[in-house]
Amino acid sequence: MEIDLGKLPFDIDFHPSEQLVTAGLITGDLVLYRYSEDSSAKRLLEVNAHSESCRAVRFISDGKAILSGSPDCSILATDVETGSVVARVENAHEAAINRLVNLTEATIATGDDNGCIKVWDTRQRSCCNTFNTHEEYISDMTFASDSMKLLATSGDGTLSVCNLRSNKVQTRSEFSEDELLSVVIMKNGRKVICGTQTGTLLLYSWGFFKDCSDRFVDLSPNSVDVLLKLDEDTIITGSENGLISLVGILPNRIIRPLAEHSEYPIEGLAFSHDRKHLGSISHDQTLKLWDLNELLDDSTNAPPSQAAAEGSDSDEMDVDMEDTPKSKKGTKTRNAGKGDSTSAANFFAGL
Numbered sequence: 001m002e003i004d005l006g007k008l009p010f011d012i013d014f015h016p017s018e019q020l021v022t023a024g025l026i027t028g029d030l031v032l033y034r035y036s037e038d039s040s041a042k043r044l045l046e047v048n049a050h051s052e053s054c055r056a057v058r059f060i061s062d063g064k065a066i067l068s069g070s071p072d073c074s075i076l077a078t079d080v081e082t083g084s085v086v087a088r089v090e091n092a093h094e095a096a097i098n099r100l101v102n103l104t105e106a107t108i109a110t111g112d113d114n115g116c117i118k119v120w121d122t123r124q125r126s127c128c129n130t131f132n133t134h135e136e137y138i139s140d141m142t143f144a145s146d147s148m149k150l151l152a153t154s155g156d157g158t159l160s161v162c163n164l165r166s167n168k169v170q171t172r173s174e175f176s177e178d179e180l181l182s183v184v185i186m187k188n189g190r191k192v193i194c195g196t197q198t199g200t201l202l203l204y205s206w207g208f209f210k211d212c213s214d215r216f217v218d219l220s221p222n223s224v225d226v227l228l229k230l231d232e233d234t235i236i237t238g239s240e241n242g243l244i245s246l247v248g249i250l251p252n253r254i255i256r257p258l259a260e261h262s263e264y265p266i267e268g269l270a271f272s273h274d275r276k277h278l279g280s281i282s283h284d285q286t287l288k289l290w291d292l293n294e295l296l297d298d299s300t301n302a303p304p305s306q307a308a309a310e311g312s313d314s315d316e317m318d319v320d321m322e323d324t325p326k327s328k329k330g331t332k333t334r335n336a337g338k339g340d341s342t343s344a345a346n347f348f349a350g351l
Contacts, residue, residue, distance in 0.1 A: 001289040003033060003041045009281040010055045011100075012268040015063045019272070020044070020080070021279055022066050023287055024054030030068050030078060035277075035289060045083040049076045056100035060108065069110055071096030075120075092127075093118065101141045103150065103164070111138025115154055117162060129167045133160040140182045140227075144189060153180035153194055159202075161209055171209045176202060182227040184235060186249055193235060193249060195224030203249070216252040220245075228269040228278075238266030242282055246296075258295045261288055 008026040015021070021041075022032045028050035035041040050070035060067045065077045065086050073093050077086040095114035102108055103119070107128070111117045115134025118127050136156035143150050149170065150162040159173040159180060180202070182195035192204040194212075199222050203214035219237070226238035230246070234255065237245045242262045246255040264283035271278060271292070278290040 001035060001041060003035075003287040003289070005031065005281075005285050005287055008267075008283055008285055009287060010053060010267055011057045012270050012279050012281045012287065013058050013066075014270055014272045014277075014279060015059050015080075016273050017063055020063070021270075021272070021287065021289070022057050022059065023268075023281060024049075024057040024068055026053045028052055028054050028070060028072075030054055030057060030066060030076075032066070032080065032083075033287075041289075045078075045080075047078055047083045049078060050074060052096075055096070055098055056110070058100050058102055058108070060102065067100060067108065069097030069100045071113075073097060073112075075100075075110065096137075099138050099141055101143060103143050104145070107164075109141055109143070109150055111141055111152060113137040115156065117141070117150070117152055119150070119164065129164070131160075131162045131169055133162065133169055133172065134158060136179075139180060142183050142185055144185055146189065151183055151185070151192060153183045155179045155181075159183065159192065159194055159204065159209060173204070173209050174211050176212070179223075181223060181225050184227045184229045186229060186232055186235065188232055191249065193227060195227050195237065197223045199224055199239070201247075201252070203252075214250075214252065216247075216249075219247065219254060223265075226266050226269045228271070236269060236278070238269045238280065240265045242266060242284075244269070244278075244280060244290075259288075259290055262286070 009023045011024045013022050019035050030047045030049040032045035033041045033043050049068050050072050052070050052072040054068050054070055056069040058067050065079055068076050074090045075092045076088045079086050093112040095112040097110050097112050099111040107121055109119050115136055117131040117133055119129045121128040134154035134156050136154050139153045141152045148164040152160050157176040157178055161170045163170040179197035180194045184193050186193055190206050194202040199220035201216035201219055202212040205213045220239045222240035224237050224239055228236040230236055235247050237247050242260055242264050243257055244259045245257045248255050261280045261282045262284035266282050268281045278292045280288050
């Protein structure tokens with residue numbers, strides 16, 4: 001299924017229990033579609049959420065609202081049923097908001113172009129912590145719920161680990177000489193995988209975050225912009241050349257290409273709530289819904305292609321606590337917040 005969005009999309013998310021999918025557009029608009037197996041997708045909402053592009057979207061409150069972030073530095077909560085504003089905070093960050101992720105039922109995290117991460121507590125209705133972690137834009141984040149650790153990658157070439165129990169930056173990797181663009185946790189929490197600008201996958205052993213333990217160097221000549229965990233041993237990658245691939249981790253191998261969205265970069269990948277569909281967005285201004293079972297059945301029947309990894313691997317568990325020297329200066333443009341100011345303390349009122 002293909003949905004023509006009409007404008008460049010930056011992020012995608014599926015409703016946690018219904019056949020709904022949302023996307024944030026370069027125009028600042030937030031769109032919501034209902035999809036089904038036997039008919040074309042129907043647009044339910046189109047909301048002008050932000051004065052600048054809508055870079056990040058996530059369903060919150062059991063799917064009752066959509067949270068969005070923007071380079072206008074605001075965060076908006078939009079009611080799914082009516083499209084009305086539930087709450088808005090202006091100047092939520094001092095720089096453009098680039099990423100937004102759900103943590104627990106009561107917390108979310110946002111990351112900006114200056115490398116700052118903020119954690120928001122919906123029960124206290126406020127920003128509960130700020131981590132000035134990186135020198136460049138936050139490209140991706142993921143959350144280890146069992147240990148309450150938030151992992152983030154950045155254009156400064158480092159991976160950080162923020163401990164939400166102690167409210168401290170626990171550790172930060174050495175500079176990798178390559179922009180880190182995406183991150184997932186695999187192997188039952190033992191491995192952290194990062195996609196890079198050059199197409200190499202960096203593998204970190206949990207607790208040993210200073211330097212990677214493996215480099216998967218033959219995955220792609222293009223940047224690996226998006227990583228989506230399929231299971232503990234395999235990931236789905238989205239690359240700059242528009243290719244979506246199934247990749248095995250330890251042993252590191254390209255199992256096979258799954259689909260080609262277009263010739264343009266993949267901006268986002270996500271699973272539907274029932275994992276029947278894989279959603280992808282790209283610079284071709286379309287949102288595509290792929291039948292995941294068909295993709296994986298094809299991959300099972302196809303002969304696997306092997307790719308080499310360099311470096312040694314360790315599955316040991318330990319704790320790596322210290323910070324590391326600063327890396328190169330980022331190049332993202334800071335955007336000032338706009339509009340009427342609403343305090344962060346009031347942001348989550350009514351959610």
